[in-house]
Amino acid sequence: MIVKIASALFGLPMLVLMALFAWGALRSGPEAETDSTADQPAAILSEQLSDGLIEAQVYMTGDLNYRIEVQFSPDPTSNIPSSMPPDVVLSMTTMHMDGFDQPLELVGPGAWRSKGKIPMAGMWIMNVGYGDEFAEVLFAAE
Numbered sequence: 001m002i003v004k005i006a007s008a009l010f011g012l013p014m015l016v017l018m019a020l021f022a023w024g025a026l027r028s029g030p031e032a033e034t035d036s037t038a039d040q041p042a043a044i045l046s047e048q049l050s051d052g053l054i055e056a057q058v059y060m061t062g063d064l065n066y067r068i069e070v071q072f073s074p075d076p077t078s079n080i081p082s083s084m085p086p087d088v089v090l091s092m093t094t095m096h097m098d099g100f101d102q103p104l105e106l107v108g109p110g111a112w113r114s115k116g117k118i119p120m121a122g123m124w125i126m127n128v129g130y131g132d133e134f135a136e137v138l139f140a141a142e
């Protein structure tokens with residue numbers, strides 16, 4: 001009788017431990033998958049402007065939310081400092097909707113980020129540039 005109680009008490013913590021391991025395996029699996037698909041950009045832009053290389057990535061993070069990453073590498077001859085943010089404008093391809101400017105947050109030398117929500121699903125154009133020189137890329141907002 002005493003032996004039986006002892007084994008039951010020993011068995012319970014083992015069961016809890018195994019359940020914790022199983023729970024950990026279940027949690028880490030799907031999480032890693034979601035991370036890799038969320039990091040796939042909806043559009044990539046890379047274009048040499050007369051003042052330097054402009055690069056940008058658009059990420060759609062679900063429910064029309066987006067994140068835009070922009071990098072600018074000015075040429076040695078350029079007089080645009082790497083601290084000067086480019087203009088980023090989003091507009092729809094097929095509708096006469098007004099484009100809107102993107103407030104940019106400086107995240108590093110020549111690197112900016114913008115987050116927000118696209119007002120409407122569909123095809124959009126992102127323009128990125130300085131002055132009257134812009135690079136553009138199409139992306140699907142969903």
Ligand SMILES: [Cu+2]
Pocket residue numbers: 092095097120122
């Ligand atoms: Cu629209």
